[in-house]
Amino acid sequence: MIDTTFEGFRYHKPLPNFYKIENPKNPKSEITEELVDGLLDLALRYNFSGISYSKLSDDFKKEFEIDFDNVIIFKFLMGDDLIEMEQSPEKCRLMDEEFQEYGLHVYEFADFLRKNGFAAELIHPLADDLSMRAIAMQSNDCMITRSNMCLFKEGITVGFFMIHTSIENLPFKEENDMLWVKDFCSTCGVCIDRCPEGAFDEDENFLRKLCTAHREGCNECLLRCPFYKRGYDKVKKRYDRMVKK
Numbered sequence: 001m002i003d004t005t006f007e008g009f010r011y012h013k014p015l016p017n018f019y020k021i022e023n024p025k026n027p028k029s030e031i032t033e034e035l036v037d038g039l040l041d042l043a044l045r046y047n048f049s050g051i052s053y054s055k056l057s058d059d060f061k062k063e064f065e066i067d068f069d070n071v072i073i074f075k076f077l078m079g080d081d082l083i084e085m086e087q088s089p090e091k092c093r094l095m096d097e098e099f100q101e102y103g104l105h106v107y108e109f110a111d112f113l114r115k116n117g118f119a120a121e122l123i124h125p126l127a128d129d130l131s132m133r134a135i136a137m138q139s140n141d142c143m144i145t146r147s148n149m150c151l152f153k154e155g156i157t158v159g160f161f162m163i164h165t166s167i168e169n170l171p172f173k174e175e176n177d178m179l180w181v182k183d184f185c186s187t188c189g190v191c192i193d194r195c196p197e198g199a200f201d202e203d204e205n206f207l208r209k210l211c212t213a214h215r216e217g218c219n220e221c222l223l224r225c226p227f228y229k230r231g232y233d234k235v236k237k238r239y240d241r242m243v244k245k
């Protein structure tokens with residue numbers, strides 16, 4: 001049954017059924033470039049920053065006990081004005097509002113695929129038993145930074161939603177060309193020095209339980225991160241100069 005009111009994505013609550021079109025009975029598995037472009041155009045129209053694709057490995061599927069392989073990642077950039085706001089309950093509320101508004105459009109993206117003969121299901125963005133970041137990493141299109149942010153080339157403030165689908169021939173990336181980020185982070189450490197909560201252990205590993213980003217809207221480390229201040233390309237140039245020396 002299809003909901004007529006969208007109450008949002010919530011932890012420990014089932015995914016809202018906000019589709020307008022049912023999945024096809026015999027879904028197709030091959031998509032044309034034209035339709036891939038059409039999906040991207042639709043996402044850009046709603047201010048998403050881009051799309052990435054994850055082909056999940058057998059080991060990964062086993063680890064998370066899932067039975068799908070093909071994932072489309074719809075990325076959006078969180079608003080700088082929100083990121084730069086002082087932490088407060090109001091900031092958390094506004095950030096949630098922004099997240100829910102983007103998420104609502106993802107049902108339309110799934111409907112676009114269903115209408116064109118493909119199976120398409122949203123993945124619960126707040127699932128308890130599945131790591132969205134781990135799925136994102138399978139795209140070979142991002143890296144998890146030392147401060148536990150998911151960095152894509154368009155920015156470190158990317159939020160995302162995901163759809164799994166019957167489409168087998170998506171433009172999956174074979175290799176990750178962002179592996180250098182780990183090395184760069186190991187020379188930086190600004191997030192560790194600036195964290196007011198001490199959310200890193202003595203080996204400088206991130207401690208999720210101590211981080212107040214989601215509870216209170218802390219973005220202290222993010223605001224000081226070179227990837228936020230300068231952007232991906234400039235940091236990459238700096239890194240390339242560093243390793244040449």
Ligand code: SF4
Nearest residue numbers: 145185188189191225
């Ligand atoms: S502040 Fe430095 S160490 Fe921390 S995530 Fe950003 S680049 Fe990496």
Ligand code: SF4
Nearest residue numbers: 195211212218220221
């Ligand atoms: S968001 Fe705040 S609490 Fe979390 S790691 Fe960054 S500085 Fe620390």
